[in-house]
Every structure is written in structure tokens, then in C-alpha cells.
Amino acid sequence: MESMYRSLKDWHDQAMSLGDPRLDGWLLMDSPVPPALLSILYVVLVLAGMRWMKGRNPFDIRPLMVVYNLSMVVFSAWLVYEFCVSGWLTGYSLGCQPVDFSRSPKAIRMAKACWWFFFSKYIEMLDTFFFVLRGRFELVTFLHVFHHAVVPPSAWWGVKFVPGGFSTFATMLNSVVHVVMYLYYGLAAMGPSVQPYLWWKRYLTKFQMVQFVTIVIHGMQLYFIECDYPKAFANAIMTLACIFFVLFANFYIQVRPS
Template sequence: MEALSRLVEGYHDLMDNKSDQRVKDWFLMSSPFPTLAICLTYVFTVKVLGPKLMENRKPFELKRILIFYNLFQVLFSIWLFRESLKSGWFTTYSFRCQPVDYSNSPDAIRTVHGCWWYYFSKFTEFFDTIFFVMRKKFDHVSKLHVIHHGIMPMSVWFGVKFTPGGHSTFFGMLNTFVHIVMYSYYLLAALGPKVQKYLWWKKYLTALQMVQFVLVFLHAFQLLFIDCDYPRAFVWWIGMHAVLFYHLFSDFYKQAYLKKAARREKAKVKVEVDTSKETIDSETKDRMLPLLNGFGNGSALGDVRQRMAGAVASQ
């Protein structure tokens, strides 16, 4: 009981005294448990409840909804990227070390709002998976997809609660740029076959996401080697997320592109070997056909019999 009491006291001290007081009364910011509950509900819905409900149903036709949804995500990502630039990236922020501005200045408050809206955007991205389930594209609801979407709201919540600005927003800035490209791809794909034939660059989108995580990893962990007024706990928090997501996306890239390409090449070689074998068999059959026909219609066999009969008669 004493240990539990200390744990509860430590939690309240963390939430009340060590968090950013500017966001304590904002929607979903008072406690991590509502966000955790939403994330767990999402995972249960897309992995258990959704597939069960769709088991005996026809896939939904969502073309128009997908077009508007992806257009919304492109515009939302553009706005979030613009807000990250307005906060100081590529102008006043340092890529080497950027402490969090905890003041109530207009620029600092604008940055905090941008961080909260980025957190909120992680919930809107749940619809990526929900639409997969509604269209019965269950193979798209992969381990990578569910882990990535299921973890992000909880991860970003801690960033908004404790460090809304400064060094940690580098990840958000990069991520919103990648999402502009990603949702633009999805928007074009939703327009139908006439456009889809030009979308040969999907694998490069995955590569762009992997580059993003390498940059986040390097940007975060550089603070372990320099003096910077930025919480070390969040250096590890952001850096280890980058490692996890890089591993997941790398595994997906290998499975989806490298191994698939190797299987296609192997299948191509097998087809070529089988074709060559059929050609050789066909040529051999063509050379044997006259002889087989001879035996078949009795002419060649008759010649043999006549010669044998002539030999017997001469004896």
C-alpha cells in the first residue's frame, strides 16, 4: 500500500507540477488515460470488432468519401507544416539545440496550439484503417499500420503535455511534410485507374518515411553529446520511437518490395525454363512424328514384316 501511495503521489506531482500548466485544462490534456482508452479502442475495433462486423457483409464503396478524406488530410498537413515553420524551423530555431519556450508570448502560445492540433491529427488518421476494414482490405491492416497509428496519439500526448515546442517539434515538422506527400498519393489513388497507372513511386514514399525516422533519430540523440536545456527523458522518448518506426517500416519495405521483387524474378526464371523445356519437347516430338506415324499407320511396320518374310522364304 505504501508503494502504491507513493506511485499515486508521484503521478499527481508529475501531472500537476512538472507538466506544462498552459495546457492542463485543454481538451484531453488533463490525464493520459482518455487518450490511452481511445488508442486501445482503435486497436480493438480494427483488429477484432471491425473484421467481425464485416465478415458477412459486402465491402463498402467509399470512393467519394476517400477523395474528400484524403483531400482534407493533405490540406490539414499543409496547415500543420506551415505552423511548424511559423514556430521557427528554418528561421529562428536551432537544429543543434532548441529549448522549449514556456512563456505566454504570442509566438509561444501559437506553437503550443500547433502542437495540440498535431496531436489531434493523430486521431483523424485512425480513419485510414477504419476505411480499410470497411472495404474489407484486411491485408492492409498490418502490424506496422496498427502499431504506428495506435502508438502515435499516446506518444504525442506526452510531448504536448510536457514539451510543446522547441527541439521535439522537429519530428512534427518532418512528419507533416511526409504526410503531405503521402496523402497526396492516396488522393490520386482514390481517383481511379486512369490516375493509378501513374503512381509508380509508392515504394519511394516508404523510403521517404524511413529517411524521416533516420533524421529524427540523429536530431534527437545529438543532445546526448552536448549541453542543451531540453529534458533528456524526451531525447530518449523521441529517439527510441524513431528506432522502432524505422525498424517497422524497413521490415515492411523488405517484405513489400525487395522480397516481392525477388519472388517475381524467380517466377520469371521458372517460366523461361518451362518455356524452353516445352520448346525442346516440341522440337523432339516434331522429329519423332514421322517415325511414330509410320508405326501407327502400319507402313513402317509393314516394311519390317516384308523384309522378315523375304528372308524366311529365301531360306
């Protein structure tokens, strides 16, 4: 048992030594263990919260939800802006785009944008707890919980080793999608008077599915071009995109009108 622990620790230390040294000391970036534990804690708290809410009256938290969702619109829009000004509108290519590991202001700004994207995934876990407090257990689906539990620790690896470059196309695109998604949630939380203006709800799931297809198409380029960007990270993102496409497609089939 001790030898196994030592082997795991040696592997952990060796792997962490290969990470981007610019991120040393940044919150949650020294080891993959805390992000993984936070995701496990999230699942445990969701299950415990649902059990606690059974038989209790739902909480009326609409004002809080309006503030939260509209704040997430602003935050997601800021992330899009940061990804654009630190690369995607200032010299990045849709083709091969290596990571700039320098300490230039622009490269550091991109690394910070990547970290904030990663950290935002923990903030977004509040979505689930709002569902639970409102007694909307039908919204706490496998897709919903799986998405919120898997994305943060997955994003950690990208931020730790490649905070910039090719695959930030996916994070930028995801931030665009979240601007639209949280705008819908914020408006919907305002009550029935706004519902007639939310006809575009039917397109939200399609929009998310188009996002995943676009990410895969973009990532497939690395199989046909020479690029100084690690394929392992692009492959991981494409794999997640495919998994989420299947889950979202299944959700769309289940909820669409017959």
C-alpha cells in the same frame, strides 16, 4: 489494493503538476489516461470491425476517401506551416533549441501546433476503419495498427511537458511526410485513370524510413552539446523512430519486387 491506488494517484497528480500550465484545460491534456484508453478502444473497434465485416460485401467509399485524404493533405500542410512560422523559420536552431514556456503569441502558437499534431493522430485512425469497411484486411497489418495505437499516447507526453523546442523538428518532419503520403492516398482513391501517374508509390516507404533516420541523427546531437532540453523526450522520440524504422524496413523487404 487501496494503498496501491493511492500511490498511483499521488504519482499521477505529482507528474501532472510538472506539466506545462499553459495547457491546463485543453482537450485531453489533463491526464494521460484518456489518450491511452482511446488507443485501446481503437484496437478493440478495429478487431470488432474486421469480425463484423467478414462475410459482408465491402463498402464503396471512394468519394469519401478522396475527400478525407485530400483534406488531410491540407491539414498536414497547415501543420507544417504552423511549425515553421512559430519557430522553425523564425528563429529556431537545428542544434540546441529549448522550449519557450512564455505566454508570448509565438510560444502559444507553437504549443497549439503541437496540440493539433497530437490530436491529428486520432483523426488518422480513420485510415484503418476505411480499410476495414472496404474489406481490405491485408492492409490492417501489425505495423499499421501498432503505429496508430502507439503514436497518440506517446505524443501526449511531449505536448504536456515540452510543447515546442528541439523535438518539434520530428513533428514538423512527420507532417511533411504526411502531406506526401495522404496526397498519394487521395490520388489513388480516384481510380484506375490516375494510376499511371502514381509511379512514385515505390518511394513512399523509403521516404518514411529516411524520416526516421533523420530524426535519430537530429536527436543524437544532445549527446554532444549542452542544451537546456530534457534528453528523456529526445530519447523517447529516437526510440520510437528506431522501432518504426525496423518495422517499415521489414514491410519494405516483404513487399518489394523480387
